[in-house]
Amino acid sequence: KAGVTQTPRYLIKTRGQQVTLSCSPISGHRSVSWYQQTPGQGLQFLFEYFSETQRNKGNFPGRFSGRQFSNSRSEMNVSTLELGDSALYLCASSLVREGVYEQYFGPGTRLTVT
Amino acid sequence: AQTVTQSQPEMSVQEAETVTLSCTYDTSESDYYLFWYKQPPSRQMILVIRQEAYKQQNATENRFSVNFQKAAKSFSLKISDSQLGDAAMYFCAYRSAPSGANSKLTFGKGITLSVRP
Numbered sequence: 001k002a003g004v005t006q007t008p009r010y011l012i013k014t015r016g017q018q019v020t021l022s023c024s025p026i027s028g029h030r031s032v033s034w035y036q037q038t039p040g041q042g043l044q045f046l047f048e049y050f051s052e053t054q055r056n057k058g059n060f061p062g063r064f065s066g067r068q069f070s071n072s073r074s075e076m077n078v079s080t081l082e083l084g085d086s087a088l089y090l091c092a093s094s095l096v097r098e099g100v101y102e103q104y105f106g107p108g109t110r111l112t113v114t
Numbered sequence: 115a116q117t118v119t120q121s122q123p124e125m126s127v128q129e130a131e132t133v134t135l136s137c138t139y140d141t142s143e144s145d146y147y148l149f150w151y152k153q154p155p156s157r158q159m160i161l162v163i164r165q166e167a168y169k170q171q172n173a174t175e176n177r178f179s180v181n182f183q184k185a186a187k188s189f190s191l192k193i194s195d196s197q198l199g200d201a202a203m204y205f206c207a208y209r210s211a212p213s214g215a216n217s218k219l220t221f222g223k224g225i226t227l228s229v230r231p
Contacts, residue, residue: 031217033217033218033219035219035221042221042222042223042224043205043219043221043224045218045219045220048217048218050217055217056217056218058218088157090159092159092217092219094217100164101147101164101209101211101217103149103161103209103217103219104161105151105158105159105160106158107156107157107158108157108158108159110157
């Protein structure tokens, strides 16, 4: 079974631009979560989507948004990029199977804002 | 809100020896999941082990085992027979239950484990 895939793997953008990151979950997983990882703040939850609806949201400004499609693929958008948005963005897909919770991460997208 | 604390930023272990990584958490919930994730230099987060709070038995996965102390809100990871490939950053994480609710994980700051040959 294929794992969580994220595209692109690396991205360099300029301040003020916007960016869209993509995540394809494991087949059958309907929940997709996004996290931002930086050396200073560690891993921080951005938001979660389940069946095309945002189910939970972290404490990030409105410049960070996302959506989920009917095939469970998810996109994350960051508008008006700031230097502080440079980070590794991780996507995770999850499923509850026979009472056991499973969550798996993708390889991440490394975003550099210059 | 839940918090996860990993107070040791770095640890080192000799190959083939045993090492224990500490984690404490704070929650008012009675039902939850706890996880240890490994993040090697490749940056891919890998699930190491999972513990359901309602289970009294400590989880074990091959060389990895946990010491789950619910009353003390402690969740440590023991790595036996350490291997060079175990060198990575390890994150302790918390998730509320029951299932059907959100899937948000709350992470600790992580601990960097180095393995000496």
